[in-house]
Amino acid sequence: xxxxxxxxxxxKKLSEKFSPGEEISLEGVLFLIGVQELSLGIKKFSKxxxxxxMHVAICTILEPFGYYKKEGTDDQGWPQFQSxxxxxxxxxxxxxxxLKEGIILYFKEKS
Numbered sequence: 001x002x003x004x005x006x007x008x009x010x011x012k013k014l015s016e017k018f019s020p021g022e023e024i025s026l027e028g029v030l031f032l033i034g035v036q037e038l039s040l041g042i043k044k045f046s047k048x049x050x051x052x053x054m055h056v057a058i059c060t061i062l063e064p065f066g067y068y069k070k071e072g073t074d075d076q077g078w079p080q081f082q083s084x085x086x087x088x089x090x091x092x093x094x095x096x097x098x099l100k101e102g103i104i105l106y107f108k109e110k111s
Contacts, residue, residue, distance in 0.1 A: 006104045026096065029103055033057035037079055052078065061102030
């Protein structure tokens with residue numbers, strides 16, 4: 001299966017579950033992963049917390065590629081990561097590809 005086909009499958013499943021009638025965006029998927037990794041249940045998040053959730057998601061999905069390592073959680077339950085190596089300079093399409101690959105891997109491991 002190609003990356004596009006796998007990505008389309010992830011988007012289809014998430015869209016059906018979380019935004020019926022609309023296709024969920026890459027940013028929406030990252031937000032959902034961040035919420036899942038935070039594991040604090042349903043709550044309203046501030047703008048700053050939403051940005052932090054996106055960061056948690058990015059660290060989580062890039063961890064298998066050796067860019068980050070989860071070190072535990074802080075006193076408020078937020079996952080903490082150590083940066084192991086810097087991402088190389090990537091063009092927009094390359095950034096999207098690595099994020100999609102990480103998201104696909106994340107959902108394969110979670111299912």
